[in-house]
Amino acid sequence: MGKKDKKRVALIIASFAVFISVLSIFSGGITSGKDIEEKHTTEYAPIRSLMYIISSHTANILEAIMMGDYDSVKSETDIVIEKSEGLLKSFFPEGEPVGKWIYEFDLAGIDPNNPTVIKAIKEDVEKYINMIKSSAKNIAESSMEGNIDETYNNFDLMLRETCFKCHETYRSKWPEWPEWMQISGG
Numbered sequence: 179m180g181k182k183d184k185k186r187v188a189l190i191i192a193s194f195a196v197f198i199s200v201l202s203i204f205s206g207g208i209t210s211g212k213d214i215e216e217k218h219t220t221e222y223a224p225i226r227s228l229m230y231i232i233s234s235h236t237a238n239i240l241e242a243i244m245m246g247d248y249d250s251v252k253s254e255t256d257i258v259i260e261k262s263e264g265l266l267k268s269f270f271p272e273g274e275p276v277g278k279w280i281y282e283f284d285l286a287g288i289d290p291n292n293p294t295v296i297k298a299i300k301e302d303v304e305k306y307i308n309m310i311k312s313s314a315k316n317i318a319e320s321s322m323e324g325n326i327d328e329t330y331n332n333f334d335l336m337l338r339e340t341c342f343k344c345h346e347t348y349r350s351k352w353p354e355w356p357e358w359m360q361i362s363g364g
């Protein structure tokens with residue numbers, strides 16, 4: 179087996195491991211089964227609903243990458259971009275108080291009536307939205323070039339540097355990773 183073939187096999191194995199990890203994240207917790215429908219109909223959760231839609235299309239991007247379906251990667255990234263643009267309106271609806279989502283995301287202690295704090299949070303959310311859009315465009319571009327390595331690397335970068343960092347800032351603590359994932363760098 180040549181060096182190129184070994185690299186391709188290693189990439190496929192690593193991609194499969196990441197796929198299984200991401201799939202387990204998306205299928206576990208609050209996003210599994212009937213619970214999500216009940217949760218979204220019994221409490222104020224428009225941001226959670228929108229994030230669920232974005233995570234669903236993000237999972238579709240990974241699946242399309244793994245299948246080498248570059249057209250689907252492009253169409254799914256377009257949807258992620260479109261839905262991400264709606265996040266700012268969800269977090270900061272015009273003419274409505276911003277306080278509801280603060281309590282939804284366990285950010286108690288933040289005064290929703292403090293314009294300085296709200297402005298800083300809005301700027302931060304805008305930053306993450308722009309990063310999602312930029313990352314999704316990079317994924318689409320590398321996909322349309324047929325470069326699976328670069329497409330996957332851009333996808334991984336979006337998750338690590340945008341999605342996860344925003345969630346670390348604005349979500350309550352994530353569940354602990356299983357020990358086997360902690361050992362492998364999780």
